[in-house]
Amino acid sequence: MQLSPAIGAPATRAPAPVLALVLVLASALVLAGTAGCGTRLPESAFGASSATAGATGTTGTTAAGGGNPASDTGVTPAEIRLGVVTSLTSPVGSEVFGGPRYGAQAFFQALNDRGGLHGRTVKLVTCDDGGSGIGNQDCVHRLVDQSHVFAFVSGSVLDYAGAPYVSGKAVPDVGGQPIGTAYDRWPHLYGIYGSSAPRDGHAVGWNGTLYQSTEVFRFFRERLGASSAAVVAYNQADSARYAAQLRAGLEAEGYRVLMQTVDFALPNFQAVAAAVRADGSQLLFDAMDTRGNAALCRSLDEAGVHVTAKVTNVQNWSEAVRTDYRASPACRDALWATSSSLGYEDVGHPAVAAFRAAMARYYPEREPLLSAWELEGWAGAQWLTDAMDSCGAQLTRACVERFMNRPEPYDAHGLLLPASFVPQPPPSGPTRACLNAARWQDSAQGGRGGWVTQVESMTTTCFDVPQLPYTP
Template identity: 55%
Template sequence: MAALLALATACGSRLPESAFGTRPTATSPSGGEPLRIGIISSATSPVGGDAFTGPRDGARAWFDALNARGGLDGRRVEVVTCDDGGSGVGNNECVHRLIDERKVFALVATTAFDYAGAPLVSRAGVPDIGGQPLTPAYDTYPHLYGIYGSSAPRTGAAPGWNGELYGGTEVYRWFKRETGARTAAVVSYNQAASAAYARLVTQGLRAEGYRVVDEQVDFALPNFRAVAADLKAQGADLVFDALDTHGNTRLCEAMDEVGVRVAAKVTNVQNWSSTVSRDYAKSPVCRNALWVTGSSRNYAEENHPAVREFREAMGQGPLSQWQLEGWAAAMWFTDAARACLAEGSLTRACVERYVNRAEPYTARGLLLPVRFEKLPEPPKTRHTCLSVARWQDDRGWVTQGDMDDDCATVPQLGYRP
């Protein structure tokens, strides 16, 4: 994911005062001083105006609902947001403002294009709960807890194990088993981060026995029609990509124009939203071949009580998987805080003990089990489960199977971020 979102170059500038805001709450329950929580997001990043706002919006909805029910033992939660503008300089400014000036107790649902301030957060000992791992920070620094967990030592010295991270092949195995696909294409830009991510996907596909077709387009002047024509000629069953959302929509349009038909056009959690019909309006065939995989329960599963609660709190606007994961991050912090209050004292150390428990966290079934292990050596294999959904115009995102049952023991492949 980090590679997908590093396709644009951020430039730094000092943030204006208007970049920082305090979220108004539905009620103001009594109980002393409010508990101040910070949320950093790259709301105005070069990637796009709403590319990084989903987790923030989901977390704010959770805290609004919590305050409406009386807060944490009668203590209101005050949410302070900061838009870092998608730059490292801006991110450092956000960290300074939230931690040093606003004195937030913790960060929740961080979604930063360039998490340059991560070492400052770690040195301050401020827990960052449920952030999106768009950079290697959540596999590098102590006190940072990504929404999907980590097995890395996280000493602050280097990402993962001596600078190497590991990923599994569960996605590729699932599609091979469920669709019978044998030929997979990987489309990337001729840009370093995109190409590196594409190499990782290619490595995983080959480990699962696919014939892989590598396609690369120019980042500045991409010729997606030529790529689509070759996909058709090569007989690709599946299409994976290392592209941004705009590139994905243009690739789909080219595939429809050329007449490419695939079993699945596999996209990522960032594109798992209710706006698919609008975003892919010009490519109806490709749109209905969109599949997505992730580590959280489909936001469209209205029959699940935790999903239903999320949807009711979000109201009538567009919904996304990142919103649901932001909601789960805020729930995670709240559950930790409540456990600490039950013990008699809400401290940062207590919150981190809760997050570091041996018992995995699931946010009432919204997340696949999350844990933090700090293994001295990288695992060679891992038993991993998978959440899968498919887009259908008349139904939206339709869950495929059950994420608690779609599991496999797969090899872990190393890569350098």
């Protein structure tokens, strides 16, 4: 999937959302877009549930190693070795990509504390690829060839250059964040949002074409009555490309669109604020990094310009908003985020409560850094665990992949919109798409501020929307 958020979802996960992250920063810049974070599945999919009951899928535990064979690479009678690759020291900082790893680590620590899976404990072998393709290939080779991991889980990397090697070695990679197009190209790779692309190792998507859906734009049109939007981008190729996708999706939903471009090195956000005021734009989307977004919000607040919603995506659904936007409280109070997963504040849901309890126990220092990506890292670990649990004592990669490729959609015990990996023809005509949404409210949590979910249920907040083709 293109480095863009759910807009641009190549009918993946049937089709699935694409996360927005086009990084270039000096030549590696982070772009955070926001459209179409949802799932495209038939109504019947939303009655589906996980195959394994319980909060973490640990049925059938036995005494450590009792009767378990050394059934596959990375599997001994008493241990399962898994790999996690993260761009932890990337040029854009550790928190951009670090969240999923912490979520997965918390999941497996909790699992091991309860006795592991069928008597086996899980050993996570982590690797920081530094945000480079060469570093990623090095991590992949070290984990596959030296550590002999059974599978990868909950990866979040800037450049998945090692994907062909992982797939060529038939190592399952489950629950990774789809930054780039690897999870819509290679078999044996299973992104957190699913995929309905052929994934035959040849062209990305359908002969090089992916699809974006428009449910985010439809949601704001129907929920807030919005009919106009501004899109702000840098004068940089990837940023401009993603901004064009945003514009296409907005215009497909009948919005009047104001396009604004700023210089990457010396952005004039005061001019953008003036243009947004003159246009009367109701929504504000962007193809910029957090630094640019924070600066834009400051300019809007200083100019007294208010929009109905400044729309971001799941990557920015985090506690960091509290500090990143401290200098622009009015703009922060207009922030909305969309996703294909539950919010980490939804502790009334048992799976979210289990996640929060584990994070508080094992990583209490991350309380001010909680994010939707951490929860999705936990969900990826849950997915792989349920797949391994289905194998019983005879754990093999082939058995895990049978679970991953089954026709029944999977929802990580309610954490995710139902997702699957059954190949489908290219999308044609409107498709059912669903999403979750939250708004930052400074008045929430007793005035401390926080994200407040804005939909009754993400499985029923659904729309029949078009799928727009694009080339990544």
